[in-house]
Amino acid sequence: MTIFKTQKWRARLVNIPLPALSLLAGILCGMVTWLLLDPVQGRHLEQVFHNELVSRLDVRAVETRRRFEEFLREWQVQGHSLSNHWQLITYLNSFSWEESAQRVRYYNETPSWLEPGHPRVSLIEPTQVVLLDTRGNAREIYQNKLLPFSVERVIELYAGRDGTEIILLNRSPYLLVWSNIAYQEETDPAVILLIIEINEHFLAESQKMAHGTDTLIGLVDSDDQRLLVSSDNEQIPRGSYLRDWRESYLLTSQAITHDQSLEQNPLFTTMVSRDVVQQTINNITKLAQLDRLFAALVYVIAFSFIIYLISAKINQVLQRISRYGQHALGIQQPVIQKGNQLLQLEDWVKRFFRQLITARDKLHDKQEKRIRETEVLKSALFDNSMVSIVTLNEQGMVVEVNGTAVKTFGYSRGMLIGRRFEEIAIKTDDRSRFSDMLGKCIKRSSSPGLCRDQLMMAVTIRGEEKAIECSVISIHLQHQTLFNVYLRDISGRMQAEREIASLAKLASENPNPVMRINDKGVIVYANDASEPLLTYWDCERGQTLPLYWRNLVASVLREGVNKVYEINIEEQIFSLQLAPISEVDYVNIYGRDFTQMRMAELQSRQHQSELVHVCRLSTMGEMSTGLAHELNQPLSAIINFASGCVRRIQSGGGGEAELLDAMAQITAQAERAGEIIKRLRALVGKRPQEREAANLNHLVLEVASFIEFEANRQKVEVSVDLSDEVLPVMVDLVQVEQVLLNLVRNAIDAMKQVAVGERRLVLLTERIDDKSVQVLVKDTGPGIPEETLEHLFDAFFSTKKSGMGMGLRISQKIMQDHQGTIEVVSVVGKGSTFHVILPSDPKLELPGF
């Protein structure tokens, strides 16, 4: 079941291309990594960021405190600048306080000694500005805002101080700024005192330079840890305990470093909302998470791309292997086109090995089969041997017989086995010799002994006597020696020998020469009719042939093919067929006296040649009239021109140019005449020759030139369409020319019956196939009626008044002589086409090519 499932899965996977698979795997890996690492790394990062933030918050707290302190210092500077202000100095110089009168003067409006709008730092104005005399008594008080306590009381408590200090009055913090006024040259100066309430505005103003409002500050009573004031009173109400805010805020409390040490020095507290911190941490963590996600994506893409490249390469290699397997090794292995290469490679290799195993198994089977067959063959050989085989043991008892022995002697196998063979099957006279043979073989039993070909007489079950040839071979097995006795029934052979002896008479009584030559060239046999040949060669039976013939015999033996030679002995012509008998290295020579036949053949050929000659003469006779007429033309013209010249010269008339022109004409006409004569000679001057190689195209061209006059005279338009390739033929030029001439003249004659414009003759040559070429003689004559076609090639058949009726007959004879044919296709009313087909060997070398 699992295997099946796996298979199914595998089948699906195989179809998915490796790049896609790799992409999937990459994404999966990335996801797993992400899921595993993200929480751990996230927590860790959060911790780190938290610590970092806390330390940063510490730094911020210090900075916040410093800013607060700076703000206090600015108030001190403000105090100094007030004390040195010209309005104040001018006011003080204008009078002096009465020492006795301890009266304090209060202002509710801005007094004259103060510039309106002063003093202030940022947006904070002091609640009270107090002038004190040199003894420290308050003299004049500007009340910007009413205090919940008496100013005199404060002065009492804190008189004699200098600089700034924070005091708590009714659990509210106030800032006191003392500053000496140097208006008189007295050592004890008057003092100006600023009292400023430290409320949430004050705290806010002190931090105005800082960015971000997420930090709250406040002052805390160092004793009971309660808030005196905070920068946001609504969130953090005054009087609340600091510990109540630890849950929601990060708190940092610091002592304010101050010039003056105070008992009631409050602590400066910085408060940052935990929510804000958490949000910052979350932001940062999210960013880090995005970072990781991006990295994971890059990783997936890079991984997939690399796998893709590798898979593409694997793909190529696999395809190459598959093709190689298909083409070179003939393995039916599909070429991998798509899908998962790795899995396919696995399949591929699996299949390959399966095929390998199959091939090996097949080979194994084949071998086994062969062995079995050999066994069967051996037993068949034994059983069906032409020779009777009897196996005897050392005591001469029959151990095994083959089928032939059973057949030959007529005893069944059971009757023979276990008995002495010679007592059953050997004639009484020969039994002792048989025993001797066995005895001899036993003596030699140390090595495989063989006693061969003893002639004995055997007796069959029916009492017949048979001549047998007996051979014994000993076979040495591990524990015993056996004898194979081979008994060849030679009664048949003896009969055959007698027949052969009678067959030999066939040769000896043959009236034609019959000889046998061995491979050394020695005449082994020659019958009586061979005498003339022996005389010719000047050798006797048992002697070697002359060297030339010895070589011929050797070459025939080598090639193993019959060959025929001819020899002329005085008046006689013999054809000798040399027939090799390769098995015994003999060559039989069968002679034939064919003097008579050759003579007849020669005569026939001569007759034909004469016939052709007669035919040619007649053609020539017919054609020469035309040629003579043609020749007359230029000759007459020449005479006329010459006579004209003579007369002009005699009479002194005629310009030189005129005469020269006439002479040029004479030359031209003479050349014309020469040309005609040349053609005439070409037609007449040839003599019958032997076959020679020629280009059929040339032959046709020559014929075309012969008939030019006649064609012109009959107004026949002749077109010659020759094959581009050379058409070599082995022919008697004159004879084949004669054939073509006959056909062409017939065509021209035939076309006399049609109108002048319609007379067209086409001579076309072409190759039909590897072995033959043809000439087409095509006319536009009246065509040949069917009843005429039948007799076309008969002797003495003519449709012409003057014809002998031999032209086509002779043409056909000539063509037969050349192993060619003439065929005719004719359409009555359209014209006739004669096909002259000749054998042609394209490889034939032409003279002059």
Add this chain to the structure above:
Amino acid sequence: MINPPTVFVVDDDQAMRNSLKWLIESVSMQVETFESADAFIKSYYPGRSGCLLLDVRMPGMSGLELQEYLRANQIAIPVIIITGHGDVPMAVRAMKSGAVDFIEKPFNDELLLESIRHALALDVKQRDMQAQRAEIATRLARLTPREHEVMVMVTNGKANKEIATGLGVSAKTVEAHRARVMEKMQANSLAELVRMAINANLTLSESSSEE
């Protein structure tokens, strides 16, 4: 104005035409050549004096056919036939059709020129004869029917008496008629009158009518 006599050469072979022209012009005769009988017929108008040199074997209209045409159209230009070798039967036919001469190619220039001269002379003579015949015809026209009868009989060799008997008149009347005939015909002698009668083909027609 009488044109000088022209030798018209008709031959299909250009070389022959050119050479003949060259030869004949050498004795200062005017030559015109034609490449076919057709061309000749188209350009020749009867009355041009001269002779015709004609090749027998020609494509298109043959020499013999041209001769036939001339005779049919009563163009009496003397014709010399040029034949190729072995065309004797054809030459005979040409001669029978009224050719002046025939010359076998290749030919002796002297022979040809002589033949041409002869033909031209013949042409002149023929033209003279024709003129004479015309003259005689006008004179004959002036004769009265009786005078005409008398003239026919006289030129047929009949004696005055015979004529008188034949016509049923007196011998004297015949004499008077005869004298007027001689006068009108401007004949100085009987022989002259007879020649005129032969020229005008009188004798034959009359004798046949007499029968």
